[in-house]
Amino acid sequence: MTHRDLALAFLHRFAAGDVDGLEPLLAEDLRVKGPYLTVRSRAEYLAALRRDPPEPSGLRVLSVTENDDSVAVFYEYEKRDGALAVAQLFRFRGEQIRELRVVFDSGEFG
Numbered sequence: 001m002t003h004r005d006l007a008l009a010f011l012h013r014f015a016a017g018d019v020d021g022l023e024p025l026l027a028e029d030l031r032v033k034g035p036y037l038t039v040r041s042r043a044e045y046l047a048a049l050r051r052d053p054p055e056p057s058g059l060r061v062l063s064v065t066e067n068d069d070s071v072a073v074f075y076e077y078e079k080r081d082g083a084l085a086v087a088q089l090f091r092f093r094g095e096q097i098r099e100l101r102v103v104f105d106s107g108e109f110g
Contacts, residue, residue, distance in 0.1 A: 001095060002093040003069070003070070003071050003092050004064060004066050004071050006025055006034060006042070006071075006090070006095065006096075007026060007064070007071040007073055007075060007088075007090040007097070008061070008064070009077065010022060010025050010058060010090070010097060011059055011073060011088070012019065013025070014054055015054070015056065015057050015058065015077065016056055017053055017054050017055060017056040019046060019049045019050055019053055019054075022046065022049070023058050024053070024095055025096060026042040026045065026096060026097050026107070027042065027045075027091075027093050027097060027098040028041065028043075029041060029042070029098065030042040030045055030097065030098060030100070031098065031100070032045050032097070032099075032100045032101075032102070033080040033100070033101050033102070034092065034100070034101070034102030034103070035102070035103075035104060045071070047048070054076065055079070056075075057064075057077055057079050058076075058078030058079075058083075058095060059075055059076070059079055060075060060076040060083070061073060061074075061075045061076060061102045062075055062076065062087045069091055069092055070089060070090060070091045070092070071089075071090045071092075072087065072088070072089050072090075073075060073087070073088050073090070074086070074087050074088075075088070076084065077104075084104055085105075086102065086104040087102075087103045088100065088101065088102050089101040094099070104109075
């Protein structure tokens with residue numbers, strides 16, 4: 001699977017609410033930084049998602065940009081009360097995601 005494929009698989013599984021499906025995509029020492037969450041391991045990230053799972057939502061990819069070790073995806077996360085524009089940076093180690101950086105206007109998140 002290419003890095004682009006891994007990033008898109010992550011987003012589609014997240015939008016489907018498939019927390020268990022995310023685990024094999026993530027490195028054990030995963031780092032996540034976003035408006036609501038900063039974690040330093042895969043276990044910590046998955047535990048946070050299991051406590052407050054993402055509700056199944058629509059996803060419309062607007063743009064994907066990639067280089068040797070990262071992929072940036074700009075997308076609309078389509079929830080019942082509207083769409084939220086999100087930019088997400090993925091960094092990789094081999095065939096796993098080792099870092100997620102998520103940027104969106106948290107004031108729009110309902």
